[in-house]
Amino acid sequence: MAKKPKILCVDDEQDILDLLTFNLEKEGYDVCTALNGKKGLEVAKRELPDLIILDVMMPEMDGMETCREIREIPSLKDVVITFLTARNEDYSQIAGFDAGADDFITKPIRQRLLVSKIKALLRRSGPAEVKKEMSIGGIEIDRDKYLVTKDGVQIQLPKKEFELLVLLSSAPGRVFTRENILNSIWGNDVIVGDRTIDVHIRKLREKLGDENFKTIKGVGYKFEA
Amino acid sequence: MAKKPKILCVDDEQDILDLLTFNLEKEGYDVCTALNGKKGLEVAKRELPDLIILDVMMPEMDGMETCREIREIPSLKDVVITFLTARNEDYSQIAGFDAGADDFITKPIRQRLLVSKIKALLRRSGPAEVKKEMSIGGIEIDRDKYLVTKDGVQIQLPKKEFELLVLLSSAPGRVFTRENILNSIWGNDVIVGDRTIDVHIRKLREKLGDENFKTIKGVGYKFEA
DNA sequence: AAGAAAACTTAACTTTAGGTTAACCTTAGG
DNA sequence: CCTAAGGTTAACCTAAAGTTAAGTTTTCTT
Numbered sequence: 001m002a003k004k005p006k007i008l009c010v011d012d013e014q015d016i017l018d019l020l021t022f023n024l025e026k027e028g029y030d031v032c033t034a035l036n037g038k039k040g041l042e043v044a045k046r047e048l049p050d051l052i053i054l055d056v057m058m059p060e061m062d063g064m065e066t067c068r069e070i071r072e073i074p075s076l077k078d079v080v081i082t083f084l085t086a087r088n089e090d091y092s093q094i095a096g097f098d099a100g101a102d103d104f105i106t107k108p109i110r111q112r113l114l115v116s117k118i119k120a121l122l123r124r125s126g127p128a129e130v131k132k133e134m135s136i137g138g139i140e141i142d143r144d145k146y147l148v149t150k151d152g153v154q155i156q157l158p159k160k161e162f163e164l165l166v167l168l169s170s171a172p173g174r175v176f177t178r179e180n181i182l183n184s185i186w187g188n189d190v191i192v193g194d195r196t197i198d199v200h201i202r203k204l205r206e207k208l209g210d211e212n213f214k215t216i217k218g219v220g221y222k223f224e225a
Numbered sequence: 226m227a228k229k230p231k232i233l234c235v236d237d238e239q240d241i242l243d244l245l246t247f248n249l250e251k252e253g254y255d256v257c258t259a260l261n262g263k264k265g266l267e268v269a270k271r272e273l274p275d276l277i278i279l280d281v282m283m284p285e286m287d288g289m290e291t292c293r294e295i296r297e298i299p300s301l302k303d304v305v306i307t308f309l310t311a312r313n314e315d316y317s318q319i320a321g322f323d324a325g326a327d328d329f330i331t332k333p334i335r336q337r338l339l340v341s342k343i344k345a346l347l348r349r350s351g352p353a354e355v356k357k358e359m360s361i362g363g364i365e366i367d368r369d370k371y372l373v374t375k376d377g378v379q380i381q382l383p384k385k386e387f388e389l390l391v392l393l394s395s396a397p398g399r400v401f402t403r404e405n406i407l408n409s410i411w412g413n414d415v416i417v418g419d420r421t422i423d424v425h426i427r428k429l430r431e432k433l434g435d436e437n438f439k440t441i442k443g444v445g446y447k448f449e450a
Numbered sequence: 451a452a453g454a455a456a457a458c459t460t461a462a463c464t465t466t467a468g469g470t471t472a473a474c475c476t477t478a479g480g
Numbered sequence: 481c482c483t484a485a486g487g488t489t490a491a492c493c494t495a496a497a498g499t500t501a502a503g504t505t506t507t508c509t510t
Contacts, residue, residue, distance in 0.1 A: 075369055102345050103328065120327050158457055173379075175371040196459055198497060217467055217496060218384040219371055383468055421470055423487060442478065442485060 004030040005122050006047060010040035010066065011055040011084065016109075020053060023111050024118070030187065037061030041069055044076055047188060048180065051080040051122060053105065067101055080121050084109075136172055137225030139208055141165065150208050157207065160185065164200050168213070168223035177220040197221075230347050231255040233274040235265035235291065236309065237283045241334075245278060248336050249343070262286030266294055269301055276305040276347060278330065292326055305346050309334075361397055362450030364433055366390065375433050382432065385410065389425050393438070393448035402445040422446075 007029045009020045017033045024031045032047055034040035037054075038061050044052060052070065056063035063083055070076050082103045103121055105114060134141050140149040146162055148155045157165065163185050168176060176184075178197055186192055201221060205213050214222050232254050234245045242258045249256045257272050259265035262279075263286050269277060277295065281288035288308055295301050307328045328346055330339055360366075365374040371387060373380045382390065388410050393401060406422055407413075426446060430438050439447050 123327075160458070171370075173370055173372060175369075192458090193460060194496085195461080195498090198499085199459075202498070214381070215467090215497065216371055216381065216384070218469095222370070385469065417469090418471060420472080420486090420488095424470075424489095427487070427489095440486070 004028060005051065006030040006032065006049040007118070008032050008034065008040065008044055008047060008049040008052045010034045010037065010052065010058070010063075012036055012058045013055075016055070016084075019109065020114075023109075023114060027115050027118075029118070032188065037063070037066035037069075040066055044070055044079070045073060046179070047183060048075060049079065051082065051118065053082050053084055054101075055084045057086075082117070082121065134169065136169060136223075137212060139169075139212065141169055148208070155207055157204075161200050161203050161207075164197075165204055165208070165223075168221060172223050172225060175216050175220050175222045180220065229253060229255040230276065231257065231272060231274040232343070233257050233259065233265065233269055233272060233277045235259045235262065235268075235277065235283070235288075236280040237261055238280075241280070241309075241332075244334060245339075248334075248339060252340050252343075254343070262288070262291035262294075265291055269295055269304070270298060273301070274304065276307065276343065278307050278309055279326075280309045282311075307342070307346065361394060361448075362437060364394075364437065366394055373433070380432055382429075386425055386428050386432075389422075390429055390433075390448075393446060397448050397450065400441050400445050400447045405445065 007024055009017055009024075009031060010033070011017050011020070012035055014035070017035070021031045021033060032043055032049065034043045037058055040052070040054065041061075054063040054066055058066075061069075067081055067083075070079065070081065080102045082105055083101045084105050084107060086107055103117060105117060138151050142148075143166060146157070146159075148157050148162070148165065164181070167181065167184050178194065181197055182188075182190075182192070201213055201215075212223055212225070214224055216222065232249055234242055234249075234256065235258070236242050236245075237260055239260070242260070246256045246258060257268055257274065259268045262283055265277070265279065266286075279288040279291055283291075286294075292306055292308070295304065295306065305327050307330055308326045309330050309332060311332055328342060330342060363376050367373075368391060371381075373382055373387070373390065389406065392406065392409050401409075403419065403422060407415075407417070411417055426438055426440075437448055437450070439449055441447065
């Protein structure tokens with residue numbers, strides 16, 4: 001199965017968070033929450049969600065401000081952000097789009113519409129991930145078939161190794177921290193030892209060649225041609 | 226400059242088309258039009274627009290149907306589609322999202338909101354924008370990738386060196402005192418000897434060129450082009 | 451449903467890159 | 481031309497990553 005899309009909900013009312021969480025988890029999304037803009041920013045940085053739902057009206061740091069700050073963070077620059085507003089506040093919508101929002105959901109929340117919108121936004125957001133096959137430096141990856149080819153030879157990788165390869169190869173040259181990797185492959189709730197990642201990396205190096213998997217000590221790993 | 230985004234507007238009322246064309250061209254978009262769903266499909270195939278605005282209510286082939294057909298065409302599968310609806314028709318919105326729409330614009334059309342939405346949609350859909358990396362005097366720094374490039378050559382810096390470079394380059398020309406540096410990189414509680422900084426500076430000079438790292442005796446260091 | 455096989459995780463140990471330091475050298479600025 | 485701040489070097493230390501094999505869990509097979 002494909003990785004569950006992760007959604008971060010930020011709202012100062014626990015009721016709303018519960019409602020969102022309930023509806024979104026029911027649809028199979030991985031949901032995390034935060035009770036204010038500042039915490040939302042923190043969680044976003046750590047979890048790297050695929051989509052963020054931000055309440056416009058929040059004490060301290062409001063949705064607009066939070067949105068602007070999120071857009072400042074390189075790793076979150078392209079995340080999809082949806083605002084939660086009271087209905088028909090066109091003025092806020094205009095300002096919101098300028099702040100970098102991608103869409104609006106109006107209160108009261110309608111469950112079906114919410115889910116439809118989320119689906120549409122996520123479908124749109126992941127063009128990079130939609131690419132099913134890629135080929136880098138003699139290594140071909142076919143995400144559909146769970147199949148990897150190295151110099152023309154097919155290699156059947158186990159799930160975790162494959163996921164790790166897909167993750168690293170999704171942005172060749174980019175360094176993924178151990179935290180990134182754990183969050184993406186194991187999820188934020190699962191806890192596995194640090195050595196686990198090393199072992200999987202080792203297996204990949206064994207099967208696909210040392211030279212493609214670089215260690216950046218104290219930071220993480222990266223994949224290169 | 227990047228190529229002008231191309232927008233296709235499909236509506237059976239010439240007035241609406243004129244209004245959209247006027248507003249969108251004013252914003253610098255390349256606009257084409259079609260008076261019904263069938264023609265819209267033809268034009269879409271030929272022009273391969275970046276975004277399509279479809280009126281839901283059209284005789285013969287309505288917006289939903291057109292949308293579905295567009296999604297069938299491989300070269301248009303990922304195009305952004307926005308529907309044009311009478312306000313508050315939630316039922317049509319739900320069906321519309323299922324048909325593959327990405328957003329909705331309600332009539333009557335508000336010029337500013339229209340343009341904001343279009344911008345937001347295109348921003349998201351566009352080919353992944355070039356990551357913001359800073360580039361000073363032949364040195365490029367990409368914080369995401371933990372990667373530095375000097376005159377086109379990639380250099381992988383260890384963590385501390387990278388952090389030091391990021392710090393100094395964050396404000397080129399500004400002098401950072403030793404205390405500044407220690408606080409930022411090591412934290413105020415950690416104590417390391419004075420020579421430690423020198424050594425890291427030395428490594429940076431070695432790898433990126435002496436001339437960029439100036440010593441201000443008795444004060445600190447600064448980074449310059 | 452039992453047994454086997456494969457995949458995954460862990461623990462204990464080794465290795466190593468990167469970070470720090472100490473000792474000595476150089477230089478700017480008074 | 482003296483002195484304190486900074487530069488250089490190489491040795492040392494340590495936290496992080498590599499390795500291996502031994503458990504666990506999952507999944508396939510019969």
